[in-house]
Amino acid sequence: MGAVGEGIALDVSVSDGAQAVLAVKVRRAKKKELSKLAQEQALVSAMERGRYSSLLAQISRSKMRKVEAALIDQASRMLKSMQPKEGTFLKHKELNHFMKWKHVTIPSGAEEVVQLCDGSADCPCNVGSAQPGELCEVLSDSVADALHGIAPGQVAPDQWLFQALVKAALAAPEGCVWKSGGKFLLTNEDRNQSPTAIVGVLERDNQESAAGKGIRALVAHTEQEYGYRVTAIQLNFHPNHKSSHKQHRDIYGAGQKGGINCTCSFMKCTGTVCYSIGSSRQILCETITDSRSKYETCGEECTGRKTYKWMHSGSAMHFNAPWNNNHTHGDLDASVWCLPSVADETSRAVSYNRGLNASKRVWGYVILYL
Ligand SMILES: [Zn+2]
Ligand SMILES: [Zn+2]
Ligand SMILES: [Zn+2]
Structure with a gap:
C-alpha cells in the first residue's frame, strides 16, 4: 500500500519529577509512518469485512509494515476462528x-x-x-x-x-x-x-x-x-x-x-x-x-x-x-x-x-x- 499525500507527526515526551516538562515536536510525517498508518486502516477494515482470504493477506502485509503487534495478534485470533470459503481448500x-x-x-x-x-x-x-x-x-x-x-x-x-x-x-x-x-x-x-x-x-x-x-x-x-x-x-x-x-x-x-x-x-x-x-x-x-x-x-x-x-x-x-x-x-x-x-x-x-x-x-x- 503506498500512502499518498502528507501527514503531520507529533513527537511527545514528558520528563520526570515535580517540574515535569511536556515537549511536543511537530514535524512532517515520514513516508514509512504514513504507509504503516494506511496499512493499519486496511487491516481494520479487513477485520470488519471478515473475509478469510483478504484478512489473511492484510495480516501478512501488516507484519511487513510493522503495524502494532497487538492489533496483528487480534486479527490473527480472529482469522483462526474463521473458515476459508468452500471450494478454496481441500477438506x-x-x-x-x-x-x-x-x-x-x-x-x-x-x-x-x-x-x-x-x-x-x-x-x-x-x-x-x-x-x-x-x-x-x-x-x-x-x-x-x-x-x-x-x-x-x-x-x-x-x-x-x-x-x-x-x-x-x-x-x-x-x-x-x-x-x-x-x-x-x-x-x-x-x-x-x-x-x-x-x-x-x-x-x-x-x-x-x-x-x-x-x-x-x-x-x-x-x-x-x-x-x-x-x-x-x-x-x-x-x-x-x-x-x-x-x-x-x-x-x-x-x-x-x-x-x-x-x-x-x-x-x-x-x-x-x-x-x-x-x-x-x-x-x-x-x-x-x-x-x-x-x-x-x-x-x-x-x-x-x-x-x-x-x-x-x-x-x-x-x-x-x-x-x-x-x-x-x-x-x-x-x-x-x-x-x-x-x-x-x-x-x-x-x-x-x-x-x-x-x-x-x-x-x-x-x-x-x-
Ligand atoms: Zn561465498
Ligand atoms: Zn521458432
Ligand atoms: Zn515452478
Missing part, C-alpha cells in the same frame, strides 16, 4: 477420499518427447539450449536415495512419505491445504513456505512425525547433492487427473551472501529441485523468447521447442537459474498429456494420477573449482 474428507496410495497409476509412453518449432526447422529454439551451463534433468530414485536409513523399509520409500504427508495434512486444521491455481498447497495458517514453517506444520502434533523426518531428509539430500541451501518448500497436492500447474518460471528471491567472508556473490546460483511422491506428472518444458530469455525467435510463426518429460513417483527434477531464465515449466493435467500412440490414449482415460509434489527452491553459492 479432510476429500483428502481421505482422493489421496490414497492405491490410486497411484503409472501412465505408459515415452519418457521424453521433443516437439521442434513449427515455424522453421532452423529456429534457434531447436538447438536445445540458449547459453552454456543450463541444466534441467529428471533423476529416478532420488526419493529412495534421500530417505535411505529414514524410511522404515516395509513399504517403498515414496509410499511411506506419501502416506506420512497425507496423515500430516489431516492433522493440520481444515483450510491448511488450500487452492492455488490448478493444485493445492499444504502450509500453516499464515501460508508461510519457509522450511521452518513447513516442517513446523508437519511436526505440530508430533515432534517425531514421519512426515517431518521425511521432509527434513529431503532437505538434507537436496543440500548435499546440489550444494545449495533450501530457502522455500512447496508441498503441492494433486487430488485428481484434472490438477495441474500452469507454465511459469520460478521466482528466486534476492540471494543473501554466503557468509561474512563470502567473496563470491557474482557466482550466485539458484535452482529448483522437485520430487514427485505418489504421482506421475508430465512436465512440459518450453523455450521462451521474451527479453529475459537468451533465445531468439525465428519469426511470427515461432512455436518454440517443447519437451515433455515424465516425472514418476520417487523421481526428482532439477533445474538451475540459467535454464529457468530461458524456459518455462509446468505440469499438465491428464487431458493434455502428450502420449504418442493410440494405445496410450487408454492410459490417459484410466489413469487417475493422484499424488503430491514437494518442490524445494534453493539458492546457494556454487563452489567452483577453477
Whole structure:
C-alpha cells in the first residue's frame, strides 16, 4: 500500500519529577509512518469485512509494515476462528477420499518427447539450449536415495512419505491445504513456505512425525547433492487427473551472501529441485523468447521447442537459474498429456494420477573449482 499525500507527526515526551516538562515536536510525517498508518486502516477494515482470504493477506502485509503487534495478534485470533470459503481448500474428507496410495497409476509412453518449432526447422529454439551451463534433468530414485536409513523399509520409500504427508495434512486444521491455481498447497495458517514453517506444520502434533523426518531428509539430500541451501518448500497436492500447474518460471528471491567472508556473490546460483511422491506428472518444458530469455525467435510463426518429460513417483527434477531464465515449466493435467500412440490414449482415460509434489527452491553459492 503506498500512502499518498502528507501527514503531520507529533513527537511527545514528558520528563520526570515535580517540574515535569511536556515537549511536543511537530514535524512532517515520514513516508514509512504514513504507509504503516494506511496499512493499519486496511487491516481494520479487513477485520470488519471478515473475509478469510483478504484478512489473511492484510495480516501478512501488516507484519511487513510493522503495524502494532497487538492489533496483528487480534486479527490473527480472529482469522483462526474463521473458515476459508468452500471450494478454496481441500477438506479432510476429500483428502481421505482422493489421496490414497492405491490410486497411484503409472501412465505408459515415452519418457521424453521433443516437439521442434513449427515455424522453421532452423529456429534457434531447436538447438536445445540458449547459453552454456543450463541444466534441467529428471533423476529416478532420488526419493529412495534421500530417505535411505529414514524410511522404515516395509513399504517403498515414496509410499511411506506419501502416506506420512497425507496423515500430516489431516492433522493440520481444515483450510491448511488450500487452492492455488490448478493444485493445492499444504502450509500453516499464515501460508508461510519457509522450511521452518513447513516442517513446523508437519511436526505440530508430533515432534517425531514421519512426515517431518521425511521432509527434513529431503532437505538434507537436496543440500548435499546440489550444494545449495533450501530457502522455500512447496508441498503441492494433486487430488485428481484434472490438477495441474500452469507454465511459469520460478521466482528466486534476492540471494543473501554466503557468509561474512563470502567473496563470491557474482557466482550466485539458484535452482529448483522437485520430487514427485505418489504421482506421475508430465512436465512440459518450453523455450521462451521474451527479453529475459537468451533465445531468439525465428519469426511470427515461432512455436518454440517443447519437451515433455515424465516425472514418476520417487523421481526428482532439477533445474538451475540459467535454464529457468530461458524456459518455462509446468505440469499438465491428464487431458493434455502428450502420449504418442493410440494405445496410450487408454492410459490417459484410466489413469487417475493422484499424488503430491514437494518442490524445494534453493539458492546457494556454487563452489567452483577453477
Ligand atoms: Zn515452478
Ligand atoms: Zn561465498
Ligand atoms: Zn521458432
